Amino acid sequence: MNKLFECIEKGLMPPMIKISEQRHLKAIRDGLIASMPLMIIGSIFLIIAFPPIPALAEVMAPFIENLTLPVHATFEIMGLIAVFAIAYNLGKSYNLDGLTSGILSLSSFILVTPRIEEGFQVVYMGSQGLFVAIIIAIVTVEIYRLIVNKNLIIKMPEGVPEAVGRAFGALIPGLVVVLVFWVIRLSLNSFFKLSIFDVVERVLQTPLKQLGGSFLGGLIAVLLIQVLWSAGIHGISVVASVMAPIWYALAEENAAAKAAGEVLPNVMGQQMMAIWIAVGGSGMVLALAILFVWKAKSKHVKSLGKMTIWSSFFNISEPIMFGAPVVMNPILIIPFILAPVAVYVITYLAMALNIVGRSYAVVPWTTPAPFSGILTTGDWKAGVLMIVGILISMAIYYPFFRVWDNQIAEQEVEQKSS
Amino acid sequence: MIKVLMVCSGGMSSSLVVNTIKKEAEKENIEIDIKAVGTGEYIDEVKEDWDLILVAPQVRHRFEGFEEQAKEENIPIELIPPQNYNPLAGAKLIKQIKKYL
Numbered sequence: 209m210n211k212l213f214e215c216i217e218k219g220l221m222p223p224m225i226k227i228s229e230q231r232h233l234k235a236i237r238d239g240l241i242a243s244m245p246l247m248i249i250g251s252i253f254l255i256i257a258f259p260p261i262p263a264l265a266e267v268m269a270p271f272i273e274n275l276t277l278p279v280h281a282t283f284e285i286m287g288l289i290a291v292f293a294i295a296y297n298l299g300k301s302y303n304l305d306g307l308t309s310g311i312l313s314l315s316s317f318i319l320v321t322p323r324i325e326e327g328f329q330v331v332y333m334g335s336q337g338l339f340v341a342i343i344i345a346i347v348t349v350e351i352y353r354l355i356v357n358k359n360l361i362i363k364m365p366e367g368v369p370e371a372v373g374r375a376f377g378a379l380i381p382g383l384v385v386v387l388v389f390w391v392i393r394l395s396l397n398s399f400f401k402l403s404i405f406d407v408v409e410r411v412l413q414t415p416l417k418q419l420g421g422s423f424l425g426g427l428i429a430v431l432l433i434q435v436l437w438s439a440g441i442h443g444i445s446v447v448a449s450v451m452a453p454i455w456y457a458l459a460e461e462n463a464a465a466k467a468a469g470e471v472l473p474n475v476m477g478q479q480m481m482a483i484w485i486a487v488g489g490s491g492m493v494l495a496l497a498i499l500f501v502w503k504a505k506s507k508h509v510k511s512l513g514k515m516t517i518w519s520s521f522f523n524i525s526e527p528i529m530f531g532a533p534v535v536m537n538p539i540l541i542i543p544f545i546l547a548p549v550a551v552y553v554i555t556y557l558a559m560a561l562n563i564v565g566r567s568y569a570v571v572p573w574t575t576p577a578p579f580s581g582i583l584t585t586g587d588w589k590a591g592v593l594m595i596v597g598i599l600i601s602m603a604i605y606y607p608f609f610r611v612w613d614n615q616i617a618e619q620e621v622e623q624k625s626s
Numbered sequence: 627m628i629k630v631l632m633v634c635s636g637g638m639s640s641s642l643v644v645n646t647i648k649k650e651a652e653k654e655n656i657e658i659d660i661k662a663v664g665t666g667e668y669i670d671e672v673k674e675d676w677d678l679i680l681v682a683p684q685v686r687h688r689f690e691g692f693e694e695q696a697k698e699e700n701i702p703i704e705l706i707p708p709q710n711y712n713p714l715a716g717a718k719l720i721k722q723i724k725k726y727l
Contacts, residue, residue, distance in 0.1 A: 307695075441684060446687065
């Protein structure tokens with residue numbers, strides 16, 4: 209077992225750490241997190257427009273159009289928010305001006321967006337434009353950085369107000385960026401009759417979404433999260449540094465489909481990873497916390513359970529992870545990995561077979577179960593599914609918990625007698 | 627009075643540990659001003675006037691980055707040992723902080 213932890217620590221962790229510390233991926237992740245409050249706000253309106261109770265849903269039906277207006281202004285501008293926020297974060301990480309990075313990228317994004325009669329094609333402002341947004345934010349900031357490094361910016365003498373200096377500082381980088389994307393847009397359009405969105409969708413977005421949104425893609429993500437957490441590393445934040453754009457795009461597609469009254473296309477998405485497989489925090493730890501309070505014989509485990517079960521209700525698992533500890537614990541690690549995998553498989557099947565509704569609303573990850581399940585899907589059956597998930601997890605944890613708790617209880621007796 | 631900044635993934639779990647530390651500090655009559663932040667807020671918070679930065683074990687893979695910025699601001703930075711990162715370990719947590727009093 210110790211060898212396994214050593215393997216994780218030395219073999220798996222360094223590359224994972226490199227990935228999660230990688231500057232651009234970090235900027236993407238932080239940029240996407242910036243749109244989180246908007247998605248939660250949009251979700252509130254989605255939940256009100258499509259309440260989980262059928263009788264109430266009928267009452268709401270005539271107001272759906274007005275109630276989903278905020279959905280268009282939150283979920284469906286995810287790409288627009290992302291292009292600004294990612295560039296802002298990336299710029300700041302290079303010690304460049306964040307605001308300038310953001311507005312230059314925003315302008316580039318609009319520049320490459322296909323036009324229709326009276327404006328832009330709004331559809332690209334949402335998740336459909338998310339990957340283009342990421343690319344544009346990165347390219348824009350890199351060009352900006354290159355020009356600043358080569359000292360090609362117009363510098364104002366000292367004493368000029370900062371805002372004025374900033375405006376002039378942005379001039380040359382902005383011009384270059386606009387020229388680059390203008391040329392790209394025109395050449396793609398005139399030679400291939402394509403927009404940058406078509407290219408990115410075919411080459412990048414669709415394959416990645418199919419990979420990350422598949423059953424297997426989700427399963428691998430769950431396993432990686434659990435293995436990292438086993439070594440005491442915040443698994444989901446590491447895995448999300450690569451997967452977040454895909455998970456968020458899948459969630460947005462479902463929200464947009466819900467607002468439009470269409471069938472929800474995706475089973476996987478942000479909610480599967482942040483809510484469904486992490487009741488009580490990564491590893492379905494609420495199930496373990498319940499066992500601590502209910503079944504523990506040792507004093508340590510019992511008192512830890514009583515102290516931590518409340519935070520587990522709100523899906524904060526660290527007190528148990530490090531308090532028990534579960535981290536680096538050769539006995540508890542096994543169910544810690546198995547339980548979320550089981551819950552993932554069951555949840556995936558139940559949603560794929562349309563036994564319970566799929567997730568469309570985004571709720572804060574601290575929302576307690578089973579409300580989190582009901583709210584994300586707008587289906588009371590999802591609440592039942594979530595409780596079933598907790599019960600199954602308890603069953604998986606129990607035999608391992610028993611062995612470990614007995615060990616601790618024995619140690620306590622020994623300590624007392626000595 | 628010692629001012630401590632604590633960083634974890636989202637600022638949630640560390641705020642629980644912060645409560646433990648505050649309680650323990652009261653018991654030992656130590657004046658402490660301690661704040662929990664997530665990794666995203668760290669870059670701005672580190673510029674404030676802190677006497678010590680503590681990093682939660684689950685984000686230890688980002689310690690080097692945090693350390694770099696802390697050094698720029700001349701603030702000592704330490705990792706919380708995994709076994710101390712829980713509400714039962716108040717005394718040990720305070721001990722780690724006491725070194726900087």
